[in-house]
Amino acid sequence: MMASTSEPRQGVAQGTLYIVSAASGTGKTSLVRALAERQADTIISVSHTTRAQRTGEVEGEHYHFVDAAVFSGMLERAEFLESALVFGNRYGTSQAHVQKQLKRGVSVILEIDWQGARQVRKQMPCITIFVLPPSLETLRARLEGRGQDSSGVIDERMRGAADELSHYAEFDYLLVNDDFETACGELQSIMQATNLLATRQHPRHAALIASLLGASPE
Numbered sequence: 001m002m003a004s005t006s007e008p009r010q011g012v013a014q015g016t017l018y019i020v021s022a023a024s025g026t027g028k029t030s031l032v033r034a035l036a037e038r039q040a041d042t043i044i045s046v047s048h049t050t051r052a053q054r055t056g057e058v059e060g061e062h063y064h065f066v067d068a069a070v071f072s073g074m075l076e077r078a079e080f081l082e083s084a085l086v087f088g089n090r091y092g093t094s095q096a097h098v099q100k101q102l103k104r105g106v107s108v109i110l111e112i113d114w115q116g117a118r119q120v121r122k123q124m125p126c127i128t129i130f131v132l133p134p135s136l137e138t139l140r141a142r143l144e145g146r147g148q149d150s151s152g153v154i155d156e157r158m159r160g161a162a163d164e165l166s167h168y169a170e171f172d173y174l175l176v177n178d179d180f181e182t183a184c185g186e187l188q189s190i191m192q193a194t195n196l197l198a199t200r201q202h203p204r205h206a207a208l209i210a211s212l213l214g215a216s217p218e
Helices: 028-038 068-076 095-103 114-123 136-146 151-165 180-195 198-204 206-213
Strands: 017-022 042-044 080-086 089-094 107-111 127-132 173-176
Touching: 017 028, 017 114, 017 180, 028 042, 028 107, 028 180, 068 080, 068 089, 080 095, 080 114, 089 095, 089 114, 095 107, 107 114, 114 127, 127 180, 136 151, 173 180, 180 198, 198 206
Parallel strands: 017 107, 017 127, 042 107, 127 173
Antiparallel strands: 080 089
16 A cells, blocks of 8 residues: 655655657557556556546546636646647646655656657656557547547547657657557566666665675665
8 A cells, every 4th residue: 555645655766757658549548547557656647638528537537627717827836747738628737746656656657748748858857658559540540439539620630640650759668559468568568677777676675785785774
């Protein structure tokens, strides 16, 4: 069970911030949710948005749905780690929430676009991952299969995909969501490798390292 305090837990390294980006319809949301279920001490940050709530979406689970005035107020108070305007709707990530979780040793996944990723990279360390669709035909089929948007909106999203995909080279990792389980396994491998970095392992094993070196743990 996670500690309720916002202070770092003893013997636990600060969490890692991950950014997962992709064109709409690539399947990043399904990948990220599956990954969070498999990866211990990892959560998905819930963004604020001015977008209308869709059928089946739950407040506080999928998004924090707010009106334009509330969003603008948060923006003016610099409460967002990043924010973006996407297809006429605003999205933003709470800076306080992300920082609190990282300090507790919990890793946080931001499911945001390249604009948001660029903003976050300027402010704090993070690992960025871009997900590609196997083809444009598959991307359109997935958008149509969701049954959420009109043909006009889908056409708009396909046009936006071209710009979104052009920013893949700004990210640390690149993977293709052709087979879901393969893509999810690749995402999990990135996180597992990060967790084994010496800078993260030292706080966990400080006592062991000290005993091996014949010194007192710091």
